[in-house]
Amino acid sequence: MMPTEVALAIILLPFLSFAIISFIIRPFFNNRPQISGYVTIASIGTSLILSLWALVEVVKAPGHVLTMPDYLWLAIGDTSIHIGVTVDALAAVMLIVVTLVSLLVQIYSQGYMHGDPGYSRYFAFMSLFTGSMLGLVLADNLVFLYLFWEGVGLCSYLLIGFWFHKPEAARAATKAFLVTRLGDFGFLAAILLLYANTGTFDIGELHELALVGTLGGAVLTWAAIGIFSGAVGKSAQFPLHTWLPDAMEGPTPVSALIHAATMVAAGVYLVARMFPMFASSTEAITTVAIIGGFTAIFAATIALVMNDIKRVLAYSTISQLGYMMLGLGAVGVAVASGALDLEHGLMLGVAVGIFHLFNHAFFKALLFLGAGSVNHATGTFDMRLMGGLRKAMPWTYATFLIASLSIAGIWPLAGFWSKEGILAESFHSVPILFALVLITVFLTAFYMFRVVFMTFCGEYRGQSQDSHGLHESPMVMIGPMVLLAILAVVSGWLPISEFLGGESHSFFGALASPMSWASLVLAGLGIFLAYAIYSKKWISAESLRRAFAPIYTLFSRKYWVDELYENFFVMRILIDGLFAAFHRFDDRVIDGLVNGVAGGTVAAGRHIRRVQTGQLQLYGMAIFVGILAIVAVFFIFG
């Protein structure tokens, strides 16, 4: 039986490495920064081993849950907050994903960040991020979870703004932080609301209360929506998605780890963790489904017209996260409407969502690392300046192609299995969203292969002399990419969904269902179209662009959402409206009050001074008037 200390160790090791790097290496051994790299990789590696041990324990454990005693963290008055760790199937899977991807990214980063002045600072932040991600996954009560939730947000800020001397990076970091904070506000409100009503932060107790029904009705709905808003903020769903494309300013491994696999998935994990609550309130779960579905197609359309590889990948991530939310939402709707029995339905929903998250983590990380190595070679991310890299970078091309196929959802690869699961579930419960998502399958395939063909096929369109300057990335970068490629293929076959409680599917049986055939056809169509436009150039992209000019501008301007937020919300409402009002209020009322009092006293002084005329008789009269007043008072009041 695994002792609790081990679980806590998984969390603390990365923190330990962070401490070592920032307190010892950075100040003293700054001339040899590689050490911080090795320390980080060592700590995360041990965490990976421990998580594997935990996975084995969970598989053996009855009901797949390891219950751990929790410690009292702090007690104020009658409220007491306990720190506890729950390792159940969901947590175990997430542990594996986080530690594995993080390890690979750290190895990759050694090559990518080589020679960067902030090298040890980079690794310090990376270990801090991994530690808080692990903490988030293992936390068993909301406050503890919220603590790491904020830690993760902080690290994303630090890493996006890693090259803080670049103004866009700094601005992107702040934007990311602020937008996620907006979501976190909802999440905090939800936690407090729950605590106010139930008096506990423990997730387990909350689930029982939700299922039993004591916690229900408006309170539950609002709490769920609050938690979902946190998820929307962190996983860049529709209203709060604008920060993710800008977050690409950070180093590419950061994007790979944080903005592809782990942090953005935290939102989906949160919804999965709180799934019983969501499932017991129909309004909340339908919101989740709708937001998920819409975001999927919305992001996909924008990805079509992006010219920067990382922007395309960013939008594709948003779209895939939309898929996961839709997966969870669809099953939740079914459970809420009673189509599925409660106990089985909960497990199924989590399985569907998390299985896609699991697969997506690997191939999306791979895609980002591929983009990173392309940038490493060409020095730019703009696809229009690339082309014909197939010959120069064969390994990168191969891994990139596998990942694209997997994300498009081609049969044997991982993408197909999890996406097919989501499609099946959404078909049953939310048919409208199913249609949207179906289109998205086609779009996903199209924009992924647009990227593949623009960067790797055709001639090199870059400025630097001729193609011979290009060279394959070093082994330390290619290694993790190959590993990820293998995982991208294999992860589909692993019995994750059964482990998580979903239904299993046979290897070849899947082909039997018409659903899978529809998605495969759509995917193939998408690939062929991309091949036609960008590789063979049978249809020139230009003519298409002119034909669908209005739609093209709509997509390329990202539905003017950024403008809407920046100009309208921030400038008009916040700055000109609210803050201006605050300014005016402060200026006129408060300053006015203070100055008014001063001015008033001075004026009063000036007037009262006139009473002192130096006329004795006036003073005498005042005395007698006073006496009269007193007597009058006595008379009146008896």
Next chain:
Amino acid sequence: MEIGITIAFWVLAAVIIGAALAVVLLRNIFHAAIFLVLCFFTVAGIFIILSADFLAGAQVLIYVGAIGVLIIFAIMLTRETQRGNPSGRLRLPALIVGLLFLITMVAVVVSTNWNVVAEIPEPTISSLAQALFSKENGFVLAFEIAAVLLLAAIIGAIVLVREK
């Protein structure tokens, strides 16, 4: 005897009020001063009606004999007499305050019922001396302090007015 007192009271009251008004209203200061003396004299008469004979004597001696003369001296020494006795800016408000005060006082006087003792007091001098100088409840200390006060006032006045 009773009628005599009543008549005397009304006559004296009329004279007092007339004299007081004259003091306040007359243009010529000297006339005002004379009427003031007349007023003091009639107040002494009132004291007699109230059978406080020692006080009547004292009143005449102090007010008419000393204060009246002093005021007339002051009038002589300050050549303001040409400008007479103008009234200042506060004429109307002063009138109002005065009237209000009168009304209040009269109201108070009329409204409270005094427990009047009807007995006629016998000659006052011995009992007054008793009150002033007797050891137990006498005002000896107050009397001495009054003496010192007068001394201080006199010396002060002399110092103030002495030609340098």
Next chain:
Amino acid sequence: MTVLQQFEQWLLNYWPSWAAYLVPALIAFLIIVVIVLVGALLFIYFERRFIGRFQIRQGPNRAGPLGILQPVADAIKVLIKEDIVPIKADRWVHYWAPIIAFFPVLMIFAVIPWGQGAIFADLNIGILYVIAIGSVAAIGIFMAGWGSNNKFSLIAGMRTIAQMISYEIPLVLSIVGVLIIAGSLSMVSIVEAQHVPFVLLQPLGFLIFFLAIAAELNRSPFDLLEAESEIVSGFHTEYSGMKFALFYLSEYAHAFAMSAVAVTLFFGGWGWALLPGPLWFFIKVFMLFAIFLWMRSTLPRIRVDQLMGFAWKFLFPLALINLFITAAEALIWPGFPWWLLFLNLAIAALLIVLWSGLFPVPGEGVSFNRYGRGIAKGMALTFRHLFRHPITVQYPEQKLTPAPRFRGYQLIWYEDQCNGCRACVRACPVSIIDIETQKGEKGLVVEKLEVDFGRCLFCGLCVEACPVQALFMSRDYEKATYRRESLVMNKEQFIAAEKRRSAYAYPDLEAEMPPQTLLAPPKEGR
């Protein structure tokens, strides 16, 4: 129970109460007014004659037997005179001043006990009443000074008030001395308490009281302010006629009142031996007044600042000391035995001698013997004058003969001697002689002679110029006429005139002239 009250009780059972109360009061008031007026007139007459006697002269003896009607004559004279009121004067103040000056004096008499039970109102604050009323007079004087719109009378008024106020304090303190002994303020009880006249028990007190009264009344040594010798007669300069009479009367009435009070306080009031009470009272009052007259006729006037100095530096401290001594005696010998008078007399004498030492006359350093005895000798001298035969000449009846060669009023002309030579006409410097002659048988006959004595210089040149000794100066000196024309004498009047020749220009006539009594040099040894 005063007589008045008995009368009132008696009347009560006949008339209604208010009448019974009012009528006696009126009657008593009238009596007092009569007494005061008669008293004042007597005082005036008495003063005129007595001062005369002190100055070895007759004093008024023309109006009525022994001049008794002289004050009446004065009164009538004053009443007849025109009552002048200065134009710019303050009419009301001018008019009311004498009345306010006189009234308090009259009111003092209300409390003076003329005899046993003969007192207008026996107030139990008698003496305080007197003092209070006394101080009211000051206001009247002020009004007089101010009302007459005359700078001098205003200043005189203020000085009089200053004097009266200064002397009021010693007056009051001396009275307090008496009160300590008497133990009551009521005049009647004071008189009854005087088993020994307080003047003996309180000699110093009396002296201070007397001097204070003298000053209060503006009399004798302290009457500088309206003395005859001053330029302006004090605050009643602008007064004439009736108002002046009132002032004059109030002055003497005040003297009468104050001496009456003095008698009550110090000389045991009414009654002593055989004579009836009130008679004694009057005798004592006159005696006291005589002392005033005595002081007036001997002592010179005191300057105002010395006057003030005397009051504040001499009388006031002495009065305080006297008060202190009396209080001490009251504590030691409450009964005030009669032999105390020797002790008090000794103390008084000692104090006066010592205290006067404090008053050095600038430069000489006074000592009591020089001034104290000086005053005493002066007083003794004037006392002796009383017993000397008055030297006044009863003028028109008893003429005085001028010097032998006296150039008298009327020229004496002998018609038979005169030869009409007109030598005198030419000699007269002012040519006042007019002679017209007619041819007669033996020479010129003076037909018309006119001499205008209105312009005559009495130089005597005409007499010297007359070759035939027809002209002589006369010994007469009073030839007043009512009209100027009568000053011109014609021939018939010269002839008819009585010829009482003077020895001017004729030395040989001197022998037959009667001895000179007008302005004659004093005979040795008078």
Next chain:
Amino acid sequence: MAVGLEHFLILSAILFSIGLYGALAKRNAIVILMSVELMLNAVNISLVAFWRYVAPALMTGQVFVIFVMVLAAAEVVVGLAIIISIYRSRETVDVEQIDLMKW
């Protein structure tokens, strides 16, 4: 009808008000002093009236009147001294011109 306590009190009230008016309205300092004297006399009348009608046994009423008189005398002395010294330095006793105590 017989003269009661109220009569005297009302008389003193009237006198006091007249004095008050004089003190407050008049411009000549001496007249102000006179008015103050009037007010003090009014107080004396009421004190004696109270003594006569309310507490003849206790002599405090009269003692108070004596002290008021003493005070009045002292006040007049000092008041006039001040007025005369002001007159000497400023040639005026007009209260409205004597207002150095102004702010």
